[in-house]
Amino acid sequence: MPRRIQYALAAKRDVREIIRWYRDQSAEAVEKWMSLLRKAEAGILDQPQAYPISSDSDELGIEIREAQIGKRHGVYRIWFIVSEDCLTILRVRHAARDALTADDLRIE
Numbered sequence: 001m002p003r004r005i006q007y008a009l010a011a012k013r014d015v016r017e018i019i020r021w022y023r024d025q026s027a028e029a030v031e032k033w034m035s036l037l038r039k040a041e042a043g044i045l046d047q048p049q050a051y052p053i054s055s056d057s058d059e060l061g062i063e064i065r066e067a068q069i070g071k072r073h074g075v076y077r078i079w080f081i082v083s084e085d086c087l088t089i090l091r092v093r094h095a096a097r098d099a100l101t102a103d104d105l106r107i108e
Contacts, residue, residue, distance in 0.1 A: 014092040
């Protein structure tokens with residue numbers, strides 16, 4: 001079971017963009033969204049296999065799991081991969097955005 005979470009560079013950028021957007025709404029919105037993200041991280045780290053394999057996995061050829069946070073118009077998808085000692089969050093994007101592509105997962 002993985003013992004730590006790491007964020008890919010693209011996922012770090014995603015989170016920064018989301019926080020920037022919420023900051024324009026209110027400081028309370030940022031705190032609420034970050035709380036949802038931290039709860040998701042804890043759940044993913046505790047039981048990563050409980051989260052479904054993303055429908056994007058087949059096209060990309062790797063097993064990517066997916067968690068969702070938020071409600072109604074504020075749902076975000078968290079795509080991650082699991083290795084023996086580490087869980088890597090690949091991307092965090094609004095659910096209304098397009099599916100993942102190979103370009104979204106480029107190593108930088």
